[in-house]
Amino acid sequence: MTSQPFDFRQPPASNLETKTMGWLREACGMAPRIWSKILPFKIDLYVERVNAMSAVKALDNLSEGLVAFRLKLDQFPEIEPLLMLPRPLLLALINGSLGVVSETLPEDRELSTVENSICDFLINQLILKILGDSWPASIHPKFTISVRGEPKGVSRLPPNDLVVVSVLQLNGPFGSQPITLVMPRSAPLTELVRPSVDPVPVRPVAKELLEALVCEMPVDLAVLLGSTDLTMLQVATLRAGDVVVLGQKVNEPLRAKVAGKDKFAVWPGAVGRRQAVQVDTMLEQ
DSSP, X not given: OOOOOOOTTSOOOOHHHHHHHHHHXXXXXXXXXXXXXXXXXXXXXXXXXXXXXXXXXXXXXXXXXXXXXXXXXXXXXXXXXEEEEEHHHHHHHHHHXXXXXXXSOOOOOOOOHHHHHHHHHHHIIIIIHHHHHTOSSSSOOOEEEEEEEOHHHHOOOOTTSEEEEEEEEEEETTEEEEEEEEEESSTTGGGGGSOOOOOOOOOOOOHHHHHHHHHTSOOOEEEOOOOOOOOHHHHHTXXXXXXXXXXXXXXXXXXXXXXXXXXEEEEEEEETTEEEEEEEEEOOO
């Protein structure tokens, strides 16, 4: 038997990565229809690869000149994925939204004031919308932008945690460019591999039957005769025949508790050989 080294920072592909790829392929299929309403040129989007690795390795493998968007999900506030794309590609998409078509990517540079104002809206409409709409579950996570900047500067991913790195390729008039999505290997991705459970059919129950069952449920009624405070020395010296004076006055009703809460004011008494109480009033809650 031969042994082979195993890199725990990059585990083998699992069903989670396969499900993630299926989700992203669905998103890529929606992209041309959505993007055609915003951009004046034709694009094609497809999934290149989906891998699991440590967050620190994922960030170390990134190329230079990427713009990172730290995302947030309303349903999972503790999860903060990263969406990254080359700045020249971002500039080309912004130019396209303004009606400018070019067969080459713009030179890498900082965004202008106008481009900054368009940037987040464009990413929401072109990418985050299709990620949410293509989610293969009844409740779709809503992706929104939290912070934009340099990848390592905006990332809050714990370095040693496993993440799922998905690389999409965008084909346009300017060639092919990558879009990278890094998501923690936890919820909501883990919901993609959660086995579905068929709901157990529930037979309708008549209202009268429910009321009859509730009326027959036992309820504890407790009446406290009184209480007092004693020191530990006094308790230790108590003997049979000693009288302990309670704080309850004999001319005041006792309190009857239901489920631990005061419910009735009652007077103590007896019925035959058994102790009993007579309900005087219902206490306000």
